[in-house]
Amino acid sequence: MKRVKWGxxxxxxxxxxxxxxxxxxxxxxxxxxxxxxxxxxxxxxxRAYSQPAALRTLPVEYRRxxxxxxxxxxxxxxxxxxIVQDYRRTHVVSQEADALLATVENLYSEKLFxxxxxxxxxxxxxxxxxxNVRRLLGVEAEETLFVYAxxxxxxxxxxPLFERTRHAVRAALPLGWRKFQGKIVPDLLASSCDCNPSxxxxxxxxxxxxxxxxxxxxxTWPACGTLWxxxxxxxCSYDSLPT
Numbered sequence: 419m420k421r422v423k424w425g426x427x428x429x430x431x432x433x434x435x436x437x438x439x440x441x442x443x444x445x446x447x448x449x450x451x452x453x454x455x456x457x458x459x460x461x462x463x464x465r466a467y468s469q470p471a472a473l474r475t476l477p478v479e480y481r482r483x484x485x486x487x488x489x490x491x492x493x494x495x496x497x498x499x500x501i502v503q504d505y506r507r508t509h510v511v512s513q514e515a516d517a518l519l520a521t522v523e524n525l526y527s528e529k530l531f532x533x534x535x536x537x538x539x540x541x542x543x544x545x546x547x548x549x550n551v552r553r554l555l556g557v558e559a560e561e562t563l564f565v566y567a568x569x570x571x572x573x574x575x576x577x578p579l580f581e582r583t584r585h586a587v588r589a590a591l592p593l594g595w596r597k598f599q600g601k602i603v604p605d606l607l608a609s610s611c612d613c614n615p616s617x618x619x620x621x622x623x624x625x626x627x628x629x630x631x632x633x634x635x636x637x638t639w640p641a642c643g644t645l646w647x648x649x650x651x652x653x654c655s656y657d658s659l660p661t
Contacts, residue, residue, distance in 0.1 A: 448588045448622075449612045452479035455581055456487050467576070468497060470504035473568045475576025477585060478622055481567045486640040494531035498645060499523050501567050505559065515554050522547050522563060531647070533639070544644060564644050565619040589622075610634050611650040614642040621654035629655035 456464065466472060468484045476484075488494045502523040506516065525547055530540050544564070552560040561570045574582045611634060613620035613627035620642045621627050633653045640646035 447612060448477070448479045448585065449482075450610070451584060451588045452477070452483040453486065455577075456480065456483040459487075468500075470500055470568060472576055473501075474571070475573055477574050477577075477589075478566050478570070479585075480577070482640045482646055485567065485646060486638075488639075491528040491530075491532040494639060495526050495528050498526045498531075498567070502526065502563055505562060509559075511555065518547070518550055518554055519563075522551065526645075530645075531639075536647070541647075548644060561619070610636040611652055612636070612642070613652050613654045614648050614650055615652055617643040617648065619643075620650075625654040625656055627652050627654055629653035631655070 456467075459467065464484060464487050467476065467480075468488075473481050473484070485494065485497050488497050502519055506519050506523075511519070525540075525544055530536055530544070548560055548564045551563060558569065562568055574585055577585065615627045618627075629652060631653055636642075636650040642648050642650040
């Protein structure tokens with residue numbers, strides 16, 4: 419078997435192959451990948467995927483990206499109210515619990531989802547309602563109604579096969595590899611933060627909101643935390659364990 423001679427042309431060719439190979443990998447993060455996919459959907463497709471029954475078949479990142487595609491405070495409020503309405507239709511609860519759910523539905527107003535009208539008092543009312551739902555209906559209801567816009571299940575059956583595969587690869591990539599991608603092909607690097615350390619719900623796939631890498635604070639809709647309404651200030655990562 420002949421040995422390959424490593425001349426200048428061979429080295430250049432190898433570097434080019436590496437760049438192309440890295441560039442062919444999925445977008446840097448699960449968050450940016452989901453956002454890119456949602457942006458390619460038609461308005462009709464977005465409405466269909468935003469229905470509670472369809473959201474249950476999507477990973478959380480895609481639910482959050484669909485929420486971010488809602489038009490204005492009215493669209494964002496309608497999105498979350500539909501989650502509460504669906505829960506009330508599909509669960510048998512006590513009279514007390516149903517009254518609490520009605521209160522939660524009323525809390526999800528346009529004012530709450532307005533960047534200019536929302537205030538600390540509104541956040542406090544939502545936090546109190548979240549605590550009451552956890553106490554009365556349990557953690558699963560709390561996650562459905564305040565955190566994940568549906569059950570917290572790692573499911574992607576609602577995605578087209580190709581996008582499902584890309585998502586699976588993105589979810590498995592360590593943050594260190596994504597940073598390496600960014601150095602080779604800078605346009606692939608997702609620099610916006612995707613979690614808030616004050617909330618334990620933002621990271622999935624056994625990741626932690628404790629990455630040592632810097633990121634750009636993201637305060638756009640959707641953001642992080644309860645109802646995806648709080649600034650994202652760090653990156654989810656497999657690389658650091660919580661202290």
